Amino acid sequence: KRFLRSQHSIRICTVLVVRARFHHLLLVPMSYSSIAVTTSHRSALASQKRAFTPCNKHLSLHRASSIRCQATGQEQQAQAKISNPAFNVTSAEDRVRLRSEAEAPWRSVRLTLFGFSAVSASVGLLVSIPQLIGALGGAPNALPLADVGTNIAVNSGAAALFAWLCVRDWQARGRQMARLTREEALAGCRLQLANGKTLALGALRGAARVVICAGTPEQVSASLASAEPYKAELVRRGVLVVALPIYEGEGGQGG
Structure with missing residues (x-):
């Protein structure tokens, strides 16, 4: 103490090694005059450290409880999906529909293409009717009658062809569904x-x-x-x- 209080004391730099949190080494250059840490300061630091420890524990417990709550919520959602009939193939209608798709996987695509093609050809046929009226009446800037007749013939043939294909495929689907429904009824015997x-x-x-x-x-x-x-x-x-x-x-x- 006398040495530290002396005015002629030589400031000697030293290195105070402080073990920080997470076990990192922090090198801090200090003088002898700043080393005089009283016992009260040490006790205050220790009390602060003890005060922070429960907070960390509470934080860990909070995180663990949050994870448990999240896991419980995910389990409840999974159970709800299992118990929901929309996610289960339990009814005879669902089984019949799935078997129908497995036997004819491209039928839905064909029905869509044939249906849209028939509608498109029908629209073209409707557009050709005013053109035919204008060509017959001699309207200015009207299309030649031969071109209008060709358009009407092509659109009529395409509409009839695609409509027939769509109806035939739809009837085949109805017969298949009836057969599969009968098989499912027999499967319950x-x-x-x-x-x-x-x-x-x-x-x-x-x-x-x-x-x-x-x-x-x-x-x-x-x-x-x-x-x-x-x-x-x-x-x-x-x-x-x-x-x-x-x-x-x-x-x-x-x-």
């Missing part, structure tokens, strides 16, 4: 196997080729008897024959 297990016909899709023999009991028995010689070949090819007597037989009883 219950079937009892030889081992006593009961399951829906749709569960056999992709595993076996189901052939249903429907008719009177006599007809069903005759069909099964005629298929008996080919039993091994049918089993090898994965064909499953289902007997379904649904009409009344000669005895007046139906199955």
Whole structure:
């Protein structure tokens, strides 16, 4: 202390190594006169450091809770999407529509092209009608009658052709949808196997080729008897024959 308080003390620069936060080394040139840090100052710095530590903990807890809340929100959104029928293919109509698109993937494109082409040709035909009237009436600056007749013929033929193609494709789509709807209805029928297990016909899709023999009991028995010689070949090819007597037989009883 006497040395520090002396007026003739030589200022000697030293380096105070302070270990900063995140363990970086900070080199600060200071004199002996500035090294005199009292115990109160040290305690104040320590108290400030302790005061900042809970804040960091609270900040970490806040970030962790925010992350947990975000994860919980994402899980709830995923569960909502799963529970929402719009994201699930559970109805028969959705399955029929998907199977229709899988069997004829370009039908929608063809319907769009044929429809727009028919509409475009029809508009051209409507535009040619005033031109035809002007050519027949001898209006000034009117197109020659031969050119107008050519335009009308081309537009009429194009409109008729594309309209026929569009209608034919649309009718084919209707027949396909009816067939797939009938297949989906049959897929919901219950079937009892030889081992006593009961399951829906749709569960056999992709595993076996189901052939249903429907008719009177006599007809069903005759069909099964005629298929008996080919039993091994049918089993090898994965064909499953289902007997379904649904009409009344000669005895007046139906199955």
